[in-house]
Amino acid sequence: MDEPISIDFTNALTDHRSTPADRPRAPTEGAASRGLAALASLTLDDARRVVLEAAAARARGTASWRARKIAEARDLLALSQIAPPGRLIVEALDLADELRALLALRVPVPCRPGEDGRLGIANLALLGLTYWQEAIRRPMPGFAFLHVLAPQGVWHPNAAPEHGQPLCLGALLPAGIPVKEIVLLAYGLLSMQSVMLDERDAAGVLNADAARWWQFNLDKIPLSRTPFLGEEGATP
Amino acid sequence: MFREIVPTSIAGRASGLHPERAARLPAFISPRVAPAAALGRLRVAVVGAGSVGRSLALGLARLNVARLSIVDPARYKSESLLTQPIGPEDVLQKKASNTARACKRISPSTRVFAHDGTVQSLPTVALADAGVVLLASDNLSAEIDVGQACMHLQKPLVQASVHGDSLVAQVRFFANAGGEGPCPACAYGTDEWRLLDEEAVFRCGGPVSGSADAAVPRNVVPTMSVAFLCSLAADLALVQVARHAIGLGAPVSDTLLEYCGYTHETTVSALRRNPDCPCDHSAWTEAAPPRPLDECTLGDLALAVDGANESEAAETAFGIDEFEYVETAACACGRSEPVGRFLRPGAPLGRCSACGERLSAHGFFSRRVAPASAIASLLDRALSDVAPKPPRWVVVRRGDRTTLFRHDAPHAGRRPEKDA
Numbered sequence: 077m078d079e080p081i082s083i084d085f086t087n088a089l090t091d092h093r094s095t096p097a098d099r100p101r102a103p104t105e106g107a108a109s110r111g112l113a114a115l116a117s118l119t120l121d122d123a124r125r126v127v128l129e130a131a132a133a134r135a136r137g138t139a140s141w142r143a144r145k146i147a148e149a150r151d152l153l154a155l156s157q158i159a160p161p162g163r164l165i166v167e168a169l170d171l172a173d174e175l176r177a178l179l180a181l182r183v184p185v186p187c188r189p190g191e192d193g194r195l196g197i198a199n200l201a202l203l204g205l206t207y208w209q210e211a212i213r214r215p216m217p218g219f220a221f222l223h224v225l226a227p228q229g230v231w232h233p234n235a236a237p238e239h240g241q242p243l244c245l246g247a248l249l250p251a252g253i254p255v256k257e258i259v260l261l262a263y264g265l266l267s268m269q270s271v272m273l274d275e276r277d278a279a280g281v282l283n284a285d286a287a288r289w290w291q292f293n294l295d296k297i298p299l300s301r302t303p304f305l306g307e308e309g310a311t312p
Numbered sequence: 313m314f315r316e317i318v319p320t321s322i323a324g325r326a327s328g329l330h331p332e333r334a335a336r337l338p339a340f341i342s343p344r345v346a347p348a349a350a351l352g353r354l355r356v357a358v359v360g361a362g363s364v365g366r367s368l369a370l371g372l373a374r375l376n377v378a379r380l381s382i383v384d385p386a387r388y389k390s391e392s393l394l395t396q397p398i399g400p401e402d403v404l405q406k407k408a409s410n411t412a413r414a415c416k417r418i419s420p421s422t423r424v425f426a427h428d429g430t431v432q433s434l435p436t437v438a439l440a441d442a443g444v445v446l447l448a449s450d451n452l453s454a455e456i457d458v459g460q461a462c463m464h465l466q467k468p469l470v471q472a473s474v475h476g477d478s479l480v481a482q483v484r485f486f487a488n489a490g491g492e493g494p495c496p497a498c499a500y501g502t503d504e505w506r507l508l509d510e511e512a513v514f515r516c517g518g519p520v521s522g523s524a525d526a527a528v529p530r531n532v533v534p535t536m537s538v539a540f541l542c543s544l545a546a547d548l549a550l551v552q553v554a555r556h557a558i559g560l561g562a563p564v565s566d567t568l569l570e571y572c573g574y575t576h577e578t579t580v581s582a583l584r585r586n587p588d589c590p591c592d593h594s595a596w597t598e599a600a601p602p603r604p605l606d607e608c609t610l611g612d613l614a615l616a617v618d619g620a621n622e623s624e625a626a627e628t629a630f631g632i633d634e635f636e637y638v639e640t641a642a643c644a645c646g647r648s649e650p651v652g653r654f655l656r657p658g659a660p661l662g663r664c665s666a667c668g669e670r671l672s673a674h675g676f677f678s679r680r681v682a683p684a685s686a687i688a689s690l691l692d693r694a695l696s697d698v699a700p701k702p703p704r705w706v707v708v709r710r711g712d713r714t715t716l717f718r719h720d721a722p723h724a725g726r727r728p729e730k731d732a
Contacts, residue, residue, distance in 0.1 A: 136629060138594045138712050173629050173681045173709070204676030212590040213460070213497065214453055215512045223676040228646030237644035240674035250509040252590060 111305060115154045115256065124153040127169055135171040141209055145171045148207060148255040152177060155256050160307050164259065167202075175207035175255065178225075183266045184299035188229040189289070195231065197299060201266055202226040204240070205258065212252050218245040219282065221258050224266075233273050233290055234265055236282035244282050246272075260304055267300040313438045314381050314425035317412045330420060333376040344559025354557050355379035357442035359431045359458050361407040362386070363395040363535045364472045365448035366414075367546035370397060372446075373415035373422060375554075380415055381425040381442060383434070384408040395539045430454065435634055436461040437705045440598075440718065444553060447471040447496075448546070450535055452508040456591060459495040462488050464596045464714070468556060468565075471496060472549035476537030479573025481545035484583060485552050487565035491595030494566060498586035544571065596707070596714040598721065605703060605719040606696040613708050614684065614691075617715045624710060629683040631707040632699050637682035641671035648674065652689070654682075654699050681709060 120128065128149055135142040149169055156164040168178040180202055187196030204223040208216065224230050224241040234244045245261040264270040273287050281287050290297065302308050333348055340347055354377040358369045361384040369382055384407035388398055402410055412426035427434060431454050439445055439461050447458050447469060455471070462469040469486040487493055500508075535542065548571060552564045566583045585593070601608050602616050614628045615621075635654040642648050643664035649671060651661060661671040684691060690698050695706065708715045 134627075136627075136709055136711060138592055140590070141592060142712070144590075172683055173679070176676075206676060209592060213456055213592075215509045223674070225676065238642065238672045240640075240642040240648075240672075240676050242675050248509065248512055251505060 112155075112158075112256070114158055115151055118154045118157060120150065120153055121157060124157060124166075127166065128153055131169040131171040136173055137209065141212075142171070144212055145175045145207070148175055149177070151254060151256045152179075152259065155259060159305060163304065174209065175205070177205040177207075179203040179205055179259065181259070181263060181266070183263050185224070185227060185266050186231045186268070186286075186299060187227055188231040195293070195296065196227075196229070198227040200226075201262075203243075203262060205255070207255050207258070211249075214251050215248050216251075216253070218247060218249055219243065220249070221245065222262055231283075231286050231289070232266065232268075233271060233281050233283055233287035235286075242282065263304045267302075268296075268298040269301070271297065313434055314427045315409075317409070317416045317424040317426060319416060319420050340558060340560055342560075345557075347558045350557045350559075351375050351377060351554075353378055353443070354553075355381075355441055355443045356553070357381040357383065357439050357445045358448065359383045359445065359454060360448035360450075361411040362392070362448065362450075363537060363539070363542035364474065364546050364549075365446070366396050366398065366407070366411050367543045368446050368448055368472065368549060369411050369415050370418065371546060371550045372553075373418040373424075375550075376419045377422055379423045379425070379441070380412070380419075381427070382408045382412045382415070383427045383429070383431045384411070385428065385430045385433075391534070395535060395537055395542050397539070397543070432457050436464055437716065437718070439467060440465050440705075440716070442467055444468045444470060444556065446549060446553070448473070448549075451511065452500075452504060453512055455496045456508070459486065459497060460591055462486065463491060463495050463591070463593055465716075466490070466595050469496075470549050470552055470556075472545040474535065474537045474541045474545045476535070476541060479541060481541055481548055481571045481573075483545065483549045483552050483569040485556070485564045485567050485569070486583065488595070489565070491593050492585065494583045494585040495589065495591050495593060497591045498584070498589045500589075541573065594712065594714060596716045598716045598718065600721055601706075601717045601719075601723045603723055605706065605717060605721075605723070606699075607694055608706075608717075609692050609694055610684075610687070610698070610706070611691040613706055613715075613717055614710075616717075617708055617710060617713075626684050627710055629681045629709040630687070631681045631709070632695065633703040633705055635699055635703070636673065636678045636680050637687060638673045638678045639686065640674040640677035642674040643667060643669055643671050645669060652687075654690075656700055659700065681707070 128146065131149060132146045135145055149171060153166055156166050162182045165180040166177055167180055170176040180200060182200050185198040185201045187198055189195050202225040204225050205221060207221060219242040222243040222245070224235055224243055230241050235241050243262060243265065245258065245265060272281055273290050274281065333351060337348055356372050356377055356379065358365050358380065361369060361382050365384065369380060372380055386407050388396065388402050388405055388407055388410065390403050392398055392403065393400065406428045408426040408428045412424045415422065416424045445458060445462050445467050447455065449455060459469060466488050469488060471484040473482050474480065486495060548569055552569060555561055555564050568581050568583050571578045599616060602612055610630050632654050634657070636657055637654050638651040640648050641651050641661040645664060645667040647664050647666045649665065661673065663669065664671055695703055702719065704719050706717045708717065
C-alpha cells in the first residue's frame, strides 16, 4: 500500500505491471498465521484506512447500502493486509455507486498456448471487481463480479475471451456473498485448484475451447497448490 | 416492455353488451371518495397470472378499471385446470397474454397490457404507471424485485398468497409511502433466503453486458392448493384494493390479512419493517424535467433536483432508460478500444481495428449508472444526442437520494395528460 490509490480506472488496461517484483509489497503484520478469522478484528493500517475513508466519503446510496459497501471494502483491504506480501493489492477502490475495485492478485494465470503448444503462465492477475447492490438481496450468476483485465488471452475454461474476460465463479453465487469470498474463489479458480472443465455443463464454462484443451492436460492441474494465505514454496 | 391488447373481433361484437359499472355498483357505506370515479381512474399491474393472479385480473376487469397490466412468463399447463379459472382451450397459452385477452373481453373500456416475460426482465420504471401493484407469484426473486420497485416508486403493493395445507389465504398490503415501511423481504427468515438461492439458475451463455440479469426460475414449486382457496385469496386482495382506492373502513396500509379455513378466523396484524432487511428501501422522488426530456441535458436534470448547485451536480450519477454507458469495448484478441457512449445492452460496437472481429462492451468498463465524472463530455448535450433513442426516463442519484424524470411526465409548457 505504498502506492497512492486513485479511483481512476481508465489506465487499468494499459498501466499494469506483470510481475510481482516491481509491485509494492503489502504489509502483513504476520496476521496471515491467524487466518481469515482474524479479518473481523484486524485494525487496518494507516494507508488502508486512508483509502477506505476516501472511498467512503464519495459513497452514494441508502445508508444501509453505503454501510454494506464500506464493510465489504474494509474486509477486502483487511484481506490484502493479512495476505502474504504482494498476494493481493487493492490498486483502486470506488464506492460511489457499485463497489468497484481494481485488484492485483498474485496467482498463476493460464494463458493461451503459443505456437509451440506450450501453455503460458502469468504470475499476476489484474482483476476488475464490481459488487452490485442487488448482490446483497438475490443470487447472482458467477460471471457477474470479476473481469480479468490483465493478462490478456487467459486460457481458462471459466474465463470468457469476449466482454473483457469475465471470470465465472460458479453457476450461481448466493445472495449476499461477501466480497472476500469472491476474491478467494477467484484465487482458487485462476490457480485451478477448483475448476469446471465439462463444456456441456452450464456451471461456469465460458471458454469451451479452453475446457476441451484442459481435459487433455489434466496433469497440469492445479497450477499451484499454495493456498491464498500461504507463502509460495511452503507446504500447503 | 408491455404490449397492449387490442379488442378482437369477438370482443368488438360483444362490446355492445357491456353495461356501465354503475349498474351493479353498491352504495358503499361512507366512502371517502366517489367509488365509480375512483375505480374508473384505477391503474393496476398484476404480477403473476396463475391460480391467484388470474382471478385478481378477472376481478379487476369486472370493476372496469382504467388500466390493467399483466405480467407472467409461463404458460398454462393441464394441471392449471385444477386451480385456475381457465378452460381446456387455454392450456399451453401464455398466461399473461391469455389473461389479458380475457380481461379485455370482459371490459373493453379497460386498457389492457401484457408482458409474457419475468417481472425481473422489466425495468423498475415499468410499474410507474400503476396506481397499485398486485403480486401473486410463488417466485421469491420476483417477490423481492417487485417489492423493491414498488418501494422505489412509492406504489402500494398488495400481495396475495395461499398455504394449501392449512387452508390459509393471506393478503399483505404494503403502503410504500416514503420508504419507511416494510417490504416483502422484511419477513424473510433463513429458509426463505435459502430457497431464494435454490430457485435461481443462470443461463450458460455468459454475460451479454455488465449486468447480471439472466436469472431464470428453477425449482419453483407450483402452488399446491385448491381453486376455492386461490380465488378466496384473490377476492380478499380485491377487498383490500377497493378499500384503499375508495376509502372504505379503516386504512389497510402495512397490514397482513389472514383467513384460516380450519378455524374460520380472520386476523389482521401489522407488517413491520425489518431493520436488517438487505433490500433497498429508498423512495425515489419523481420530478418534472424542465423541458421535454429528450431536449434536456444531464446537466439540466442534475440542477433540476431540488435546485442543486453546480458543485452538487458534479457529485451526481445518471442512469438513462435501459441503456448502459460503455466506456470501453473489448475484443477477444485482447485489444480494447474507447467508446464513451450510452448504448442499448448488446448493441453492435463495430469491428476490432486489429483483427476485424466483433467488439463487445467491456463488462467492467460498462455501467448502468454513470457518475458525472465519467461522462463530463456528455453533460451539456441534449439527451436526444446522448442516448441511442429518445429515453423514456432518466434516474439521477446524489447522496442517498434518487430522482426519476419520465418523458411522459408534465414539464414546463406542457399540461399533464388526464388518466386513461
